[in-house]
Structure formats: structure tokens, C-alpha cells
Amino acid sequence: MKVAVVGAGAIGAFVGASLHRAGAEVHLIARGPHLAAMRQDGVRVLSPRGDFTARPAATDDPASIGPVDYVFLGLKANSYADCGALVNPLLHDGTAVIAAQNGIPWWYFHRLPGAHTGQRIASVDPGGAVSAVLPPERAIGCVVYAATELEAPGVVRHLEGTRFSIGEPDMSVSRRCLDFSEAMRSGGLKCPVEPDLRNDIWIKLLGNISFNPISALSRATMAQICRHPDTRELVVTMMRETLEVAARVGCRPKISIERRMAGAERVGDHKTSTLQDLERGKPLELDVLLAAVVELAALTDTPVPTLRAVHAVADLLAQTTSRSTS
Structure with a gap:
């Protein structure tokens, strides 16, 4: 499994380090002192469950990574419309985008049965700008229950929680969700696949x-x-x-x-x-x-x-x- 973490801050680096520990090929995309520290010393995770250090690849150039199986978005949702340059080099026909965001996602009404099927929510997808960069059919939803903070460049303090619930917009239990869930569990995290995320x-x-x-x-x-x-x-x-x-x-x-x-x-x-x-x-x-x-x-x-x-x-x-x- 090949995973790119776009926006490898506290949550992104924590997930990337855990997946790397499970044996996945992980590439962290970051910048500045945090990137330099991860390149030199890896990601150091300080956790009540036990400290560990992982050394996944880290870069500020997505083009150097190439297409991946999963893109894990650690960006704030208000950055999604402008993330095309970071995400596009990572995509092939089957790449899934796992959006670890708070609030109402841009894909909310995608393939949702009912009166509002396909409805675009303007406040989160203005003019379809997010859907143009992140097509809803690529999306896997993710609700984060873990709390982390960046204590220092390259150092993630895990405060509490290990649950990352994921699910398909169409409420199916897909192979791509099951595979990602298994990798997360192998890395020490909880990742239930929820039919109704x-x-x-x-x-x-x-x-x-x-x-x-x-x-x-x-x-x-x-x-x-x-x-x-x-x-x-x-x-x-x-x-x-x-x-x-x-x-x-x-x-x-x-x-x-x-x-x-x-x-x-x-x-x-x-x-x-x-x-x-x-x-x-x-x-x-x-x-x-x-x-x-x-x-x-x-x-x-x-x-x-x-x-x-x-x-x-x-x-x-x-x-x-x-x-x-x-």
C-alpha cells in the first residue's frame, strides 16, 4: 500500500508514522522546519500508549512521489479548493482521497438517497471549486476522534484517542475502506468502517x-x-x-x-x-x-x-x- 499524507501536521504525521510502522509505503508532504526535522530524525510520537519513532519519506514535492493508492488529507477544509497542485501528481484512476476534516464535507450529498441527492453545499464547495480538485467519487470520509499537537518540529504529542472512523459516501462497505482500515489497525489505530459515517x-x-x-x-x-x-x-x-x-x-x-x-x-x-x-x-x-x-x-x-x-x-x-x- 502506498500512501501520501498531504498536510503532515500533528494529525497527518501521527497517521503517517502509524501506517509506516505497519509496513505501508508512506510519503509525508510538509514544509519548513517541520519538514526538515522529519527528514533528519523521522517522526517522533510521544504517547501515553508508548513513544515511538518512524522514518517515512518526507518531501515538499508531490511530483517526486508519483501516484499513490491513498491520499490522506491533513489540511484544514478551507484549503481544499487550493490543494490541486499538491494532490494532482499523486492521483491515478483508482486513488482514494481520505479527507480527515471537521464539519460538513463537500461530498455530503454525493450518492445519498433522498430529495437532496447530488446537492452542492455552496459554503463548503463554492462554485464547485472543491469538487473540481477532489471529485466526490474519490472521497472516503474520515471523522477524527484522536487529539494530537505538534510539540516541536518533527515531534507529535498524542494526547488521547486513536479512533479514525471512515466510510463511503454511498454507504457501502468497500474494499478500499477495508484495506485502509486494516493498515491503520496494524499501525495501532482504531479505524472502523462505518456504513453511515x-x-x-x-x-x-x-x-x-x-x-x-x-x-x-x-x-x-x-x-x-x-x-x-x-x-x-x-x-x-x-x-x-x-x-x-x-x-x-x-x-x-x-x-x-x-x-x-x-x-x-x-x-x-x-x-x-x-x-x-x-x-x-x-x-x-x-x-x-x-x-x-x-x-x-x-x-x-x-x-x-x-x-x-x-x-x-x-x-x-x-x-x-x-x-x-x-
């Missing part, structure tokens, strides 16, 4: 759609948001509205709001990825988390006043932040 997408989105924008707007950790009575209620309201939108597009996630809140509280004083991006001056990944659900609400005539209000102020924050760092 959309259920996992909405379960994880319940937290991302609420805690991420609120944390960026308030500069608060997840525990602080939970402990404050009014923001806690705000999160619960956003989750309720999100579940209603999910139901209107045919998905009823098998989890209660109470359980989801309890899980968030257990995370403790953790800064969401959106807050971390804000503090680092990076673009905020809010379209797939919040704008897409507001768009789906409009598509299905679902009232979501709280989601719309939070989206308005979060979108303004994203725009003003973008202008100040450009």
Missing part, C-alpha cells in the same frame, strides 16, 4: 459547531464555557438546532445532548482548534462547521435563530481577523 459527522459536529465559535468569540476554554451558566445554555440551544437540521436531511445521530455535554466537560480547560487558529493568526475554519449547517437549515426550511446569530458574529470575526493578518 454521516452519523459520526453530526455527533462530532455537535461539539464543533457550538464550542468552536463561542471559544473564539470569548477566548474561553471548553470547561470555562461549560461552567458559565449562560454560555452552557447557549451551547445546548445550538446543539438542539443542529440536531433538528440533521433530522431534516435524514440523519438522527445516536447520542443525547446531555452525553455530548458531559464529554465536552471531561476535556477540561482545552482550547478549541478555532481558538488556537485565532491566537496564531490563521484563517478560521468556520464554513464547514457553522455556515454549512445554516445553509442546510435554509435548504430544509429549518428555524435556527441561535445558529444564525452566532454565525453572524463569528463570520464577522473571521473577516476582520483575515483582513488584519493579510
Whole structure:
């Protein structure tokens, strides 16, 4: 199996190192000091499950790799439309693209039975720009439950979780999913093949759609948001509205709001990825988390006043932040 990891940051390098340990031919695509460190010393993973070092190939030139069986996308979703130069040299007719993203994916309605089959979600696939680079038929969805951070160039700190759920947009259990799942398991990770990955997408989105924008707007950790009575209620309201939108597009996630809140509280004083991006001056990944659900609400005539209000102020924050760092 030949795998290229495009965007080998904390999650991408962790997956690449694990697959390499399992015997796959892995190529990490990165840049800067992180790339230099991985070339010199490999990927060092520090984990409560045991530290290890892997030495997969690392480069900033996808053309030097050639076509692969799987492209694992470790990029933020707001980079997908511009990733053609990185991805195109890696493709052959059968290459699968595994998109490890938060939020609503560009392929969401691809081959999904029902009234909205083939519907394009403009907020995550504007003008079809993402589909043009990453055709939905290549896509394998991936919901990441692992938490990692880049402690230093070439050094990944694995904090918790090893689950990477994957699934086909058409809800089949394909050979390409089963083969990738087996390689991930051989590398020490959990990788269940879910016939209905959309259920996992909405379960994880319940937290991302609420805690991420609120944390960026308030500069608060997840525990602080939970402990404050009014923001806690705000999160619960956003989750309720999100579940209603999910139901209107045919998905009823098998989890209660109470359980989801309890899980968030257990995370403790953790800064969401959106807050971390804000503090680092990076673009905020809010379209797939919040704008897409507001768009789906409009598509299905679902009232979501709280989601719309939070989206308005979060979108303004994203725009003003973008202008100040450009």
C-alpha cells in the first residue's frame, strides 16, 4: 500500500508514522522546519500508549512521489479548493482521497438517497471549486476522534484517542475502506468502517459547531464555557438546532445532548482548534462547521435563530481577523 499524507501536521504525521510502522509505503508532504526535522530524525510520537519513532519519506514535492493508492488529507477544509497542485501528481484512476476534516464535507450529498441527492453545499464547495480538485467519487470520509499537537518540529504529542472512523459516501462497505482500515489497525489505530459515517459527522459536529465559535468569540476554554451558566445554555440551544437540521436531511445521530455535554466537560480547560487558529493568526475554519449547517437549515426550511446569530458574529470575526493578518 502506498500512501501520501498531504498536510503532515500533528494529525497527518501521527497517521503517517502509524501506517509506516505497519509496513505501508508512506510519503509525508510538509514544509519548513517541520519538514526538515522529519527528514533528519523521522517522526517522533510521544504517547501515553508508548513513544515511538518512524522514518517515512518526507518531501515538499508531490511530483517526486508519483501516484499513490491513498491520499490522506491533513489540511484544514478551507484549503481544499487550493490543494490541486499538491494532490494532482499523486492521483491515478483508482486513488482514494481520505479527507480527515471537521464539519460538513463537500461530498455530503454525493450518492445519498433522498430529495437532496447530488446537492452542492455552496459554503463548503463554492462554485464547485472543491469538487473540481477532489471529485466526490474519490472521497472516503474520515471523522477524527484522536487529539494530537505538534510539540516541536518533527515531534507529535498524542494526547488521547486513536479512533479514525471512515466510510463511503454511498454507504457501502468497500474494499478500499477495508484495506485502509486494516493498515491503520496494524499501525495501532482504531479505524472502523462505518456504513453511515454521516452519523459520526453530526455527533462530532455537535461539539464543533457550538464550542468552536463561542471559544473564539470569548477566548474561553471548553470547561470555562461549560461552567458559565449562560454560555452552557447557549451551547445546548445550538446543539438542539443542529440536531433538528440533521433530522431534516435524514440523519438522527445516536447520542443525547446531555452525553455530548458531559464529554465536552471531561476535556477540561482545552482550547478549541478555532481558538488556537485565532491566537496564531490563521484563517478560521468556520464554513464547514457553522455556515454549512445554516445553509442546510435554509435548504430544509429549518428555524435556527441561535445558529444564525452566532454565525453572524463569528463570520464577522473571521473577516476582520483575515483582513488584519493579510
